[in-house]
Amino acid sequence: MTIGAGLEAILQPRAIAIIGASQDATKIGGRPVQLLQRFGYPGKIYPVNPRATEVQGLPAYPSVEALPEAPDLAIIAVSAEAAPAALEACAARGIRGAVIFSSGFAELGEAGEALQAQLRDTARRSGMRVLGPNCLGALSIAEKSIATFSIVLESSLPPAGPLGIASQSGNLGSYTALLARERGIGISRFLTTGNECDVDIADGIAWLARDPATKVILCCLETCRDAPRLIAAFEEARQAGKPVIVLKIGSSEAGQAAAASHTGALAGSDAVFDAVFRRAGVWRVQSVEEMLDLGHAAAVLGLERLPKSRRVMLLTASGGFGVLLADAASAAGLELPMPSAGTQRRILDAVPYASPRNPVDATAQMSSRPEILEQILSAILDDENCDSLLLLLSSSLYLPRLRNVYMQTLTAIRARYPEKVVMLTVHGPQDAVEELTAMGFPVVDGVGPSAQTLAGLCGLAAARDLPPPPAPVAAAGPLPPDALRNEYGAKKALAAAGVPVLPEKIARSAREASEAAQAMGFPVVLKVLSEDLPHKTEVGGVVLNLADAAAVAEGYDAMLARVRQKAPTARIDGVLVSPMARGGTELILGAKRDPVFGPVVVVGLGGIFAEIIQDVAVRPAPVEEAEAMEMLRSLKAFPVLDGARGRPRADLPAAARAIAALARFAAAHAGEVAEIDINPLLLLPEGQGAVALDALLVPAAAQ
Amino acid sequence: MTIGAGLEAILQPRAIAIIGASQDATKIGGRPVQLLQRFGYPGKIYPVNPRATEVQGLPAYPSVEALPEAPDLAIIAVSAEAAPAALEACAARGIRGAVIFSSGFAELGEAGEALQAQLRDTARRSGMRVLGPNCLGALSIAEKSIATFSIVLESSLPPAGPLGIASQSGNLGSYTALLARERGIGISRFLTTGNECDVDIADGIAWLARDPATKVILCCLETCRDAPRLIAAFEEARQAGKPVIVLKIGSSEAGQAAAASHTGALAGSDAVFDAVFRRAGVWRVQSVEEMLDLGHAAAVLGLERLPKSRRVMLLTASGGFGVLLADAASAAGLELPMPSAGTQRRILDAVPYASPRNPVDATAQMSSRPEILEQILSAILDDENCDSLLLLLSSSLYLPRLRNVYMQTLTAIRARYPEKVVMLTVHGPQDAVEELTAMGFPVVDGVGPSAQTLAGLCGLAAARDLPPPPAPVAAAGPLPPDALRNEYGAKKALAAAGVPVLPEKIARSAREASEAAQAMGFPVVLKVLSEDLPHKTEVGGVVLNLADAAAVAEGYDAMLARVRQKAPTARIDGVLVSPMARGGTELILGAKRDPVFGPVVVVGLGGIFAEIIQDVAVRPAPVEEAEAMEMLRSLKAFPVLDGARGRPRADLPAAARAIAALARFAAAHAGEVAEIDINPLLLLPEGQGAVALDALLVPAAAQ
Structure with a gap:
């Protein structure tokens, strides 16, 4: 079934039955009856209650069978035990x-x-779409269809508008609607999926992606029960040109544990969710407030008018606020270009004592001579370094004298610079905010939230030009048995998949080892091969830097003696002879299985960086080379690879190719291989490539 | 003069003259006249204007001389050029x-x-206290003394209350007052210091520390023009038991550049400000909103009731909000202890389907059976793991049915658990928030702000038990000349100050080098000594790991030949022979001069950590050993020193002693030494000490 198919029965019903309808409007079976009537739902309302002939002034029916017609939607508000039979009766009707x-x-x-x-x-048998159980229901503003018992609707509905809300958590979803109502921000629908017995969050997103009333999708995510569906829904929204903003909870360990226990679903790695969002062009926020600010701003601008770059010029009437705004913009990852000399001159022409750099401080002159605002705004917006401008008006619109001039100025500016983003930081009054919003300005209250919202708009803009998601990789046939047996086999299999390895040989005697070493050139390394010894170093099973044939022969015997003493029962397949690689930087490169998203690849610098600082990048497999390069760039330690402080620059394209090759391999063999460790991948200076010095494949069954 | 002396003339004036008083209340010389009258200032108001006999209904005076008395305060609202004469006239009067x-x-x-x-x-000559110039003035609520032209007072004054605001930025200070007014939060005074020709921010803080009307001090800081005064003012507030909360702007590079250009003062390192705040027990916030939330919460609790630890239990009626709250609490550095088995049982007795772990999810039962709240709160507050409880009520107080029960419950809880911190996350209505506040509950709107505020309360609590600030170090006499000349002299001087070094000898011939090596034992290291070659490695002036006398002699000659070739004009003082130290972890330890706070010490792990990840800790010198230990613990790489992943634990006390010794040295020789680099300080495993392997002192004149 198409994702999201059939949800119109839930979101645009022409008639609604309430199973377990109650006379008491504080009960979950009573509230929808009350709200549908109070807010003027135009369709038929059918209370179903075997013990009443009338519910809240409406004729009640003893059963679903007794209804005069089959309504599109049934709200089921009976005990858990009674719910299956009630649903079955609805399906039958x-x-x-x-x-x-x-x-x-x-x-x-x-x-x-x-x-x-x-x-x-x-649900499956009948094809009926079922929202819940254990959910707060759904709501469509324009249709006045209220299939929820949320207490946030107590006083009034939010206005109709372009924001669609899809939430797994009932409370977070309805709190979003509450804030929207308070701020006069319009929403189209909201639906909460709860336990997701049938309709899941992907259905909600995909349906909203097709809904003409919805322009921006706000999504509260607790977990994901079906990764391919979620990813497909994100992609559908992207292709429909509808920004998706996600509040994904469970970013902390404590939060993840709580989310797993709350939803009963497996907790995927939060970092993998991040990677999925990034790849899908979905922007992640940290709070309901931020989600609403950004969603509203995106809707006001529209997809075509999102910022062209992260470069923003800041304009305030206060040095202090300017500094605070510069701090917040920097923290949000925005860039503050310097205005050109010409721009600075024009600013100083308007206000000789202004600070014409970025942040631009127009000083208290902005209150005493508000008419200068137009001149300064024009100067900045004419600057080719300026893609976006953030103007802090703070509480000044409370003064009618300033409000009049500023409004006229902004009207003119909006007409003259239709393609530039001018965002406003305004602390009331509400009607001025609404007027500015209607003029097409994104308006946010607060310095930090303004900077975050602008950064989010830039993030959403990037989604427009995303590369296509990586092509899926078909499952490959079984690996040769030795691939899962020891390092030699693992490397052979990885090499066949495109991960570079050294020319190596297996020796089964000291003489074979010496001969192999002579053939490949000194110095060499010896490593014991055994499926019972995945951690060779711990049993003394590695000898480095052997410089001649005698040393190799001696090293061979001494090493095996050590290993046999420490691990007497280990089955030994021989000894691997490899050239000794030197120089370069050690990466760790691996793959593991995420409980939600399946095989993922992980890369980081070797040593303490990956281990202690947790400086690693992770992506679901497969990964294209361009995205692999992004993974490397996202590492805090990236400057180490990029030639910082006189170091040679590493062969980054070679690393990216190795990551992509490993990712393809991990995706193709996901059923057979649970975990892959390449530790280290030696990354050589520019042009010299990369090479896997050790490799281990852990079979799926072994975990 | 005592810091803050005489500010009562500005903050509690019995009569006020306005020099440059204007008929026009939109002018800066007109607004105070209007506001003083509108809000009922009880003292005399004397407009001074040579061209008017009456200003806004009050008799005007042609000059300060003509005033019938000398008022306590003169507001000077004339042009910059006219201001010095006006001030002089005031002083004369x-x-x-x-x-x-x-x-x-x-x-x-x-x-x-x-x-x-x-x-x-x-000001200096007359002893008059002068606020400004280029400032927004001052305000005392109880006295209705309004010496400001801030537009935020347009509609009404904030209520009188315990928050005192001292701000360098006029706009940030008055915006704080505006938000306080909107939220019904009481303030005592606000003063803005602007260019600080006389009264500085330290004066403001110290005066508020002595002001009986002020219980908590909110401070907006752009810069610091006199570090010892600021530190003394913080200490005075701490001793008076008044928490200080600082919004220090300029945390980003862009912000710092803007702050420096805006204030005309030198920009100190933001990290050093952080260190100063930490040492003073001052809590730093990131926004005006956070400052007000925390200040209000601290005032509601009072110093004695601040949280005993960072351990907090979370209680919500929603799984989703619980997870979000757990995320926010973790991000804010709070700890989430697990309720005891007994506590969990009691929670499940009240709500069988609750999630009794932390975050506790009491489910929608909290709306359908609000009376269970008391049972659950008691269970949690009886738990000895619970020092603080954060209860999320969201928007539920809008429902009268819930509000009544919750209020009764909270009244009872407040009486039964007077010593426990119960913080509430509430999204309106305003009168319910005020009622709860009056009952002694800190109330914050929003999940993130609640967690941040609670973390701030914990931070302020820590200020109560701070160790005394480190005793000042007297300036020492001049260093011996060779201390600033080469590594040998630098190490001798540092060793005398308590920094451990190796037994080393200067050799002036290959034979001397061999003999010295033999005496100290092999292997050894040779390093060229030259005041012209601070970076020895770059000229090949270091040879490691020489194993016998012949190798030393050979190494000596070869090294000097290399150095002479690369740096033919360098004056060479000889060659340093040192034992070759091995094992351990390399730290970099140094001192430099901060433009605001003077000598500071910096410590980090050697190599990429300090250089690329910028993982360093910094503190003003001197530093006690306990604080030095805290510096080490604050490093991201600290686990490397602390025995992570099977590494030997490093001798942390030895590192702390070395840091403290270096800091004393840096403080004592601040006039003579601009910079000190110990790179590396080799830190050996537990019990084995630390040793400076290289050292460089840069003379102050050289910078």
């Missing part, structure tokens, strides 16, 4: 959508899971 | 305080500096 408020399912463990499985089976 | 609004002084460079110097001279 031909109802196409259901929202199940009831809790007491998979979130409680096994017994609840069995009940939930019944719901899922009914 | 016996006025004890002045606020100069006028701009056009040091912020404009040299010409303005000369004008400003006249103001300073008048």
